[in-house]
Amino acid sequence: xxxxxxxxxxxxxxxxxxxxxxxxxxxxxxxxxxxxxxxxxxxxxxxxxxxxxxxxxxxxxxxxxxxxxxxxxxxxxxxxxxxxxxxxxxxxxxxxxxxxxxxxxxxxxxxxxxxxxxxxx
Numbered sequence: 001x002x003x004x005x006x007x008x009x010x011x012x013x014x015x016x017x018x019x020x021x022x023x024x025x026x027x028x029x030x031x032x033x034x035x036x037x038x039x040x041x042x043x044x045x046x047x048x049x050x051x052x053x054x055x056x057x058x059x060x061x062x063x064x065x066x067x068x069x070x071x072x073x074x075x076x077x078x079x080x081x082x083x084x085x086x087x088x089x090x091x092x093x094x095x096x097x098x099x100x101x102x103x104x105x106x107x108x109x110x111x112x113x114x115x116x117x118x119x120x121x
Contacts, residue, residue, distance in 0.1 A: 063089055 066082055078086070 059089070 062085065066078065066086060069077060069082075
């Protein structure tokens with residue numbers, strides 16, 4: 001009588017291992033299907049990136065407003081703060097493009113290597 005109970009218990013034990021493995025794989029597959037991977041340059045970005053974009057946008061709006069004011073009424077109508085803002089914008093350099101070569105020094109000649117160290121003569 002007890003022999004069939006042992007056989008049943010052994011069968012359940014042996015059968016539960018693959019069933020448990022199947023269940024774990026199933027859960028992993030469901031989680032992977034529901035996962036949403038953020039695309040680069042998507043709507044979702046860090047707060048610092050959004051703040052920088054907003055700041056650049058407002059700078060551009062202010063710059064365009066001042067240029068329209070200069071075009072309409074002349075440079076003399078600008079306030080001291082507006083003149084300082086325009087000076088800062090004129091002195092800004094564009095950020096370097098990815099993969100672009102750094103600008104060559106004006107005194108550099110092609111084919112001449114200059115380490116900047118001068119030997120005594």
